[in-house]
Amino acid sequence: MTMTMTADEIRRAFLDYMAERGHVIIPRAPLIPRDDPSTLFTGSGMQPLLPYLLGAEHPGGRRLADSQTCLRVQDIEEVGDNRHTTFFEMLGNWSLGEYFKEEQIPQIWTFLTEKVGLVPDRIFVSCFSGDPGHGIPKDEDSAGIWSRLFVEAGISADQVDLGTEERAAEVGTNGARIAFYGKKNWWCRGGNADEMPLGEPGGPDTEIFYMFPQVEHDPAFGANCHQNCDCGRFIELGNSVFMEYQRTAEGFAPLPRRNVDYGGGLARIAAAAIDSPDVFRIGLLWPIIERLEELSGASYDDQKRSMRVIADHLRGATFLAVDGVTPSNKAQGYVMRRLIRRAVRFAFDLGLEENFFPQIIPTIAGIYAAHFPEVGEHAEYVEKILAKEEQSFRRTLRKGLKQLSQFAKTGVTGRELFVLSDTFGFPVELSTEEAERKNIALSENWREEFDEQLAAQRAQSQRRTTLHV
Numbered sequence: 393m394t395m396t397m398t399a400d401e402i403r404r405a406f407l408d409y410m411a412e413r414g415h416v417i418i419p420r421a422p423l424i425p426r427d428d429p430s431t432l433f434t435g436s437g438m439q440p441l442l443p444y445l446l447g448a449e450h451p452g453g454r455r456l457a458d459s460q461t462c463l464r465v466q467d468i469e470e471v472g473d474n475r476h477t478t479f480f481e482m483l484g485n486w487s488l489g490e491y492f493k494e495e496q497i498p499q500i501w502t503f504l505t506e507k508v509g510l511v512p513d514r515i516f517v518s519c520f521s522g523d524p525g526h527g528i529p530k531d532e533d534s535a536g537i538w539s540r541l542f543v544e545a546g547i548s549a550d551q552v553d554l555g556t557e558e559r560a561a562e563v564g565t566n567g568a569r570i571a572f573y574g575k576k577n578w579w580c581r582g583g584n585a586d587e588m589p590l591g592e593p594g595g596p597d598t599e600i601f602y603m604f605p606q607v608e609h610d611p612a613f614g615a616n617c618h619q620n621c622d623c624g625r626f627i628e629l630g631n632s633v634f635m636e637y638q639r640t641a642e643g644f645a646p647l648p649r650r651n652v653d654y655g656g657g658l659a660r661i662a663a664a665a666i667d668s669p670d671v672f673r674i675g676l677l678w679p680i681i682e683r684l685e686e687l688s689g690a691s692y693d694d695q696k697r698s699m700r701v702i703a704d705h706l707r708g709a710t711f712l713a714v715d716g717v718t719p720s721n722k723a724q725g726y727v728m729r730r731l732i733r734r735a736v737r738f739a740f741d742l743g744l745e746e747n748f749f750p751q752i753i754p755t756i757a758g759i760y761a762a763h764f765p766e767v768g769e770h771a772e773y774v775e776k777i778l779a780k781e782e783q784s785f786r787r788t789l790r791k792g793l794k795q796l797s798q799f800a801k802t803g804v805t806g807r808e809l810f811v812l813s814d815t816f817g818f819p820v821e822l823s824t825e826e827a828e829r830k831n832i833a834l835s836e837n838w839r840e841e842f843d844e845q846l847a848a849q850r851a852q853s854q855r856r857t858t859l860h861v
């Protein structure tokens with residue numbers, strides 16, 4: 393019998409499982425951090441809990457769990473492959489000075505293999521290789537626990553330990569389970585042990601990957617495949633951080649109160665559960681894709697990238713609207729505007745040249761309303777906000793197209809493309825595609841000319857603002 397849980401069921405099962413194990417389930421924090429001006433968005437489950445990981449008492453106690461909505465726009469251009477999204481949910485559990493590695497690793501292993509039903513033989517992990525320069529030892533504790541679990545699951549002991557990072561890159565996993573890495577498996581704020589202020593906590597982490605044998609390794613990413621290969625054959629499901637050290641003048645000392653911070657990607661776990669390396673096939677995204685197929689008459693197989701971008705971006709924009717953001721030219725509102733505009737631009741590829749958001753938003757609201765009632769309650773409002781922005785951007789697009797035809801009479805260089813983008817809000821990708829479609833010649837080095845204009849403008853705006861997007 394194969395067990396296939398939906399993403400909704402996995403979320404519920406995780407929270408129930410953690411509640412049974414003494415965790416208090418806390419509500420998601422909004423996408424806009426309440427008291428943290430250093431960042432625009434909640435980008436991980438840990439972020440809203442940082443004060444408690446650093447020592448403050450949480451009103452919910454010392455064992456906490458949740459499913460946190462997150463937005464990361466740093467890699468917005470990567471959306472379109474089989475696994476990157478700007479919006480995602482992170483399943484999280486925390487031990488604030490209670491249990492540690494010996495409980496966390498088997499706990500998450502049991503959840504993934506017994507509750508979700510993932511195949512142990514396809515699970516691979518990474519552990520911290522140590523940092524001799526700072527006197528931090530290799531994380532043998534975590535590796536030892538993993539070894540025991542793998543062997544108990546029937547995987548032969550000689551497949552368990554792989555050795556060094558160099559060896560992992562060199563020979564690939566070859567069926568081995570545990571690979572040791574340096575910086576990749578070290579957690580501290582800012583990520584760099586050298587730059588940690590005195591007293592700051594840090595520690596090793598251990599990542600869990602799922603292998604999809606149906607994905608062929610792509611040699612463009614290296615001779616052999618391994619846990620951290622980016623070809624898409626291995627997908628990271630989650631990461632347990634063990635905060636056990638504190639920076640001292642001499643190096644590192646053990647923390648008096650050690651914490652566990654686990655974050656796992658709900659969509660990726662759900663994709664593993666249905667044995668799909670494509671996260672867009674899960675129940676939280678597929679209905680949006682199907683709706684796009686209906687509305688456009690195009691098929692997902694022919695239009696993967698555009699449909700993925702639209703589904704991801706409109707879902708993110710929906711949650712931003714639910715959390716009180718409106719499209720604007722600054723900070724969070726600017727990012728929301730960018731998500732919406734990209735969705736409209738990619739909709740052109742599907743031939744969706746009329747307003748279609750009102751046909752999509754109810755689908756998104758329907759997917760999330762059961763677990764996040766606020767999404768259902770605000771569905772009409774969200775639709776109104778997003779539809780208004782869609783309409784106004786389509787007007788922009790029409791004006792931009794008109795202006796492009798004007799420019800075409802005298803020649804189009806990167807300078808004109810920049811004016812279109814900057815003044816008319818007409819994205820450069822759209823300009824160049826339109827130019828191609830209408831046989832409008834572009835100057836040979838339009839890209840350099842455009843970049844020059846952009847760099848000049850960036851230098852100017854850097855002087856005016858410290859806004860980070």
Ligand SMILES: [Zn+2]
Pocket residue numbers: 608609610613616617618621622623624625626
């Ligand atoms: Zn690979």
